[in-house]
Amino acid sequence: MNExxxxxxxxxxxxxxxxxxxxxxLKEQELSVADIKSHFDFSGATLSHHLSILKKAELVRVxxxxxxxxxxxxxxxxxxxxLIMKQLFNRENDEIE
Amino acid sequence: MNExxxxxxxxxxxxxxxxxxxxxxLKEQELSVADIKSHFDFSGATLSHHLSILKKAELVRVxxxxxxxxxxxxxxxxxxxxLIMKQLFNRENDEIE
DNA sequence: TAGATAATTAGATGATAATCTAAATATATG
DNA sequence: CATATATTTAGATTATCATCTAATTATCTA
Numbered sequence: 264m265n266e267x268x269x270x271x272x273x274x275x276x277x278x279x280x281x282x283x284x285x286x287x288x289l290k291e292q293e294l295s296v297a298d299i300k301s302h303f304d305f306s307g308a309t310l311s312h313h314l315s316i317l318k319k320a321e322l323v324r325v326x327x328x329x330x331x332x333x334x335x336x337x338x339x340x341x342x343x344x345x346l347i348m349k350q351l352f353n354r355e356n357d358e359i360e
Numbered sequence: 361m362n363e364x365x366x367x368x369x370x371x372x373x374x375x376x377x378x379x380x381x382x383x384x385x386l387k388e389q390e391l392s393v394a395d396i397k398s399h400f401d402f403s404g405a406t407l408s409h410h411l412s413i414l415k416k417a418e419l420v421r422v423x424x425x426x427x428x429x430x431x432x433x434x435x436x437x438x439x440x441x442x443l444i445m446k447q448l449f450n451r452e453n454d455e456i457e
Numbered sequence: 458t459a460g461a462t463a464a465t466t467a468g469a470t471g472a473t474a475a476t477c478t479a480a481a482t483a484t485a486t487g
Numbered sequence: 488c489a490t491a492t493a494t495t496t497a498g499a500t501t502a503t504c505a506t507c508t509a510a511t512t513a514t515c516t517a
Contacts, residue, residue, distance in 0.1 A: 372504095375504095376504085376505080378505085402505085402506065402507085403506070403507060403508080405506080405507070405508080405509095406505070406506050406507075409504095409505075409506080410505085424513095424514090426514065426515070427513075427514045427515060428514095
């Protein structure tokens with residue numbers, strides 16, 4: 264009945280508009296930090312901060328490519344979040360499609 | 361392409377664990393403020409604050425019943441939120457089931 | 458109509474969170 | 488190996504948010 268930390272970190276991750284924008288960008292293609300940065304006005308440090316929160320929630324994954332780090336949307340966790348959202352609103356004993 | 365205030369207020373509304381708990385309680389049945397309060401430790405003022413944020417997002421509706429106010433989950437906005445979430449993660453040109 | 462009950466609003470406080478600049482780390486390359 | 492480039496980390500600042508107590512508003516009932 265209690266909410267897990269994992270669940271809480273997911274809601275925290277999507278609570279910020281800039282992070283939602285990052286997710287929306289990453290759903291189209293994987294990108295380096297610099298490429299993500301080109302969509303925003305704030306500093307690289309701020310972007311790093313947002314990415315770390317998305318990573319903590321496991322909504323994104325990173326891999327190294329030379330000096331760059333390539334961020335990708337983690338679709339399975341995105342799916343999981345959608346499921347959690349459905350459960351938030353659908354009655355316990357309702358059909359699950 | 362820009363996110364609406366309505367959309368932002370939805371994500372703000374579900375960002376707090378107590379408000380998610382309120383929604384989870386209301387999905388089962390409509391309740392007066394006092395009845396909702398019985399599930400929590402915080403003050404009535406704090407509950408009022410949370411309810412006002414849920415109202416602003418239109419995730420809940422209120423009606424008067426004598427001295428009490430009865431809160432209900434607004435299912436259509438809940439559905440809308442689910443749709444917004446799906447769009448956040450699904451590529452623009454993917455099938456919509 | 459006075460007092461009781463239900464809920465909200467006002468105003469203050471402490472905790473989180475978003476952002477910045479500067480410094481640090483890691484990798485690539487001349 | 489020294490320097491440039493990409494990104495993260497540290498530490499500070501400011502803004503937002505959750506919470507509280509006290510006061511207010513609205514309704515009911517004796």
